[in-house]
Amino acid sequence: MQLKVLDSLPPQFLELSHDQLLEHLGGPTLIRLEGKKRNPLFISMLLHGNETTSFYAVKDFFRKTNYLKRDLILFIGNVEAAAQSLRHLDGQKDFNRIWDVSSQTGESDEEKMAKQVLDIVEAANPWASIDIHNNTGKNPLYGCVNHLEEDFLRLAGFFNRKVVYFNEPREVMSNAMAKFCPSVTLECGVSGDETVVRTVRKYIQKVLDHEKVSDLPDDSLMNHVYQTFGRIKFPRVLTIDFENEKESSNQMSLRPDIENMNFIPLNEGEPLGFVKDPSYFQVLDDQDNNITDEYFEIVDLEIRVKKTVIPSMFTKDTRVACSDSFGYLMKWVSLKN
Numbered sequence: 084m085q086l087k088v089l090d091s092l093p094p095q096f097l098e099l100s101h102d103q104l105l106e107h108l109g110g111p112t113l114i115r116l117e118g119k120k121r122n123p124l125f126i127s128m129l130l131h132g133n134e135t136t137s138f139y140a141v142k143d144f145f146r147k148t149n150y151l152k153r154d155l156i157l158f159i160g161n162v163e164a165a166a167q168s169l170r171h172l173d174g175q176k177d178f179n180r181i182w183d184v185s186s187q188t189g190e191s192d193e194e195k196m197a198k199q200v201l202d203i204v205e206a207a208n209p210w211a212s213i214d215i216h217n218n219t220g221k222n223p224l225y226g227c228v229n230h231l232e233e234d235f236l237r238l239a240g241f242f243n244r245k246v247v248y249f250n251e252p253r254e255v256m257s258n259a260m261a262k263f264c265p266s267v268t269l270e271c272g273v274s275g276d277e278t279v280v281r282t283v284r285k286y287i288q289k290v291l292d293h294e295k296v297s298d299l300p301d302d303s304l305m306n307h308v309y310q311t312f313g314r315i316k317f318p319r320v321l322t323i324d325f326e327n328e329k330e331s332s333n334q335m336s337l338r339p340d341i342e343n344m345n346f347i348p349l350n351e352g353e354p355l356g357f358v359k360d361p362s363y364f365q366v367l368d369d370q371d372n373n374i375t376d377e378y379f380e381i382v383d384l385e386i387r388v389k390k391t392v393i394p395s396m397f398t399k400d401t402r403v404a405c406s407d408s409f410g411y412l413m414k415w416v417s418l419k420n
C-alpha cells in the first residue's frame with residue numbers, strides 16, 4: 084500500500100461513488116489544493132470504508148464551491164474497504180487506530196502511510212482538522228474532541244451542541260492532528276442520509292468563512308461536554324439477539340430498543356437485557372481496568388444499571404460489537420471552573 088499524493092482533484096472525482104475510488108486512486112490518497120489563504124484545512128474521509136458521509140459531503144462541497152477560501156488537504160483513507168463497503172478488510176489494520184505513530188514499530192503498511200500523512204500535514208502548518216465518520220448504531224450528530232481547549236470546543240460545537248471528549252482510543256487521527264491544530268471528529272449518524280451530507284457540506288463551508296478558529300461563534304459553546312470514560316467489551320465470539328429473552332438460546336439477548344438509549348442517561352435499575360455468563364459483559368476504563376461492577380449488576384441473568392451512565396454508540400451490529408466495542412459510557416464534565 085502506497086500513499087498517493089496529488090495536487091489537484093482526481094479526474095471525474097465529482098462523478099465517482101465511494102466504491103469506485105479504489106479503481107481510480109489505487110490506494111489511500113492525499114490531495115493538496117491551493118486556496119486564497121495559506122494554512123490548510125485538513126479534511127479526512129473514509130478512514131472506515133463503510134462510513135460514506137465524509138466523501139459525499141466533500142463532493143457536495145466541490146459542486147457548490149467556485150473558489151477555495153483557504154488551502155485544503157484532503158485525505159481519502161481506506162478505499163480498498165470502501166470498494167466493498169466495509170469498515171476495514173480482514174487482515175487490514177483499522178485506519179482510525181494507526182495514528183499514534185510514536186508508539187508504533189512503523190513496520191506495517193498502514194503505519195508507514197500514517198507517518199507519511201502526518202509529516203505532510205505537519206509541514207503544511209494546518210489551520211484545523213476535521214475527520215468525518217458515521218456510526219453503526221442510532222446516534223445523534225455530534226463532534227468529538229481529544230482536548231478541552233476552547234478552539235477545539237468551538238470547532239466541535241459549531242457542528243452540534245452535543246460534544247464528546249475522549250482520551251481512548253488514543254490512536255485515532257483526531258488525536259494525532261490535535262498536536263498541530265484544533266481538531267475534531269464529526270460523528271454523522273448512520274451512512275447514507277442525504278440530509279446529513281448537506282449538513283456536513285454546509286459545516287465545512289461555514290468553517291471556511293472564518294479567518295481564525297477562534298472567530299467561530301462561541302454562543303454554541305456548551306455548558307457541559309460528555310466525557311467517555313469506559314467502553315463495553317464483548318468476547319470476539321458471542322451469539323447475540325435483540326429479543327430481550329431470558330430463555331434465549333443465544334449467549335446474550337439484549338433489548339430490541341438498545342440503540343435508542345444512546346445519549347440518554349440511564350438510571351439505577353434500568354435493564355439492558357440478559358446474559359448467560361456475567362463475564363460476557365465487561366466495562367473497561369481508559370486504562371483497561373475492569374469497572375463493570377461499579378456501573379452494572381447482573382441479577383438473575385439480567386444486566387441492570389447500578390449507577391447513572393450515559394451511553395453512546397450502542398450498536399446492534401454484532402460484528403462491530405464483538406470486534407471493537409458494543410458501545411461507550413459517558414458522564415458530564417463541567418466546563419465552568
Ligand SMILES: [Zn+2]
Nearest residue numbers: 131134216217
Ligand atoms: Zn469511523
